[in-house]
Amino acid sequence: MRSILLYTCLVVLIASLMSCQKKEGEMLFGEIYPANYITKIEIKEKNGKRKEITKLEDINKWIERAEKIKFIRDQNQEERELLLTYEGCVVKAYRNEKEVGDFILLKLNGVYYKGNVKFDKQVESLCE
Numbered sequence: 001m002r003s004i005l006l007y008t009c010l011v012v013l014i015a016s017l018m019s020c021q022k023k024e025g026e027m028l029f030g031e032i033y034p035a036n037y038i039t040k041i042e043i044k045e046k047n048g049k050r051k052e053i054t055k056l057e058d059i060n061k062w063i064e065r066a067e068k069i070k071f072i073r074d075q076n077q078e079e080r081e082l083l084l085t086y087e088g089c090v091v092k093a094y095r096n097e098k099e100v101g102d103f104i105l106l107k108l109n110g111v112y113y114k115g116n117v118k119f120d121k122q123v124e125s126l127c128e
Helices: 001-019 057-068 117-127
Strands: 026-028 038-044 048-051 068-070 089-093 098-102
Touching: 001 038, 038 117, 048 057, 057 117, 089 117
Parallel strands: none
Antiparallel strands: 026 068, 038 048, 038 089, 089 098
């Protein structure tokens, strides 16, 4: 009887530990881009107008809104070109003038991720 209880507890413990683990290739936005990592966000509007956000406080506020969004690594890591935009808006992230993210192509720190509706809404907020 005692061994059955022990095995049952062991099975429940293993199952709960496995359910807490992240899926392989899954990352949170805040893990990809921690606070103060992005130093500039560049927004190119459809009319050709450019807007830059360089104030770290504003960038970090935006990152806080997006930090819990989960991304799943895309199996296809081949380079791709921009085909569609949000109302003609292109948004890129920079660290010390080096591009570290294309928010439209979902290329974040050199890795392509699958589409994400929650993140799309956050990017659209930058384009407004």
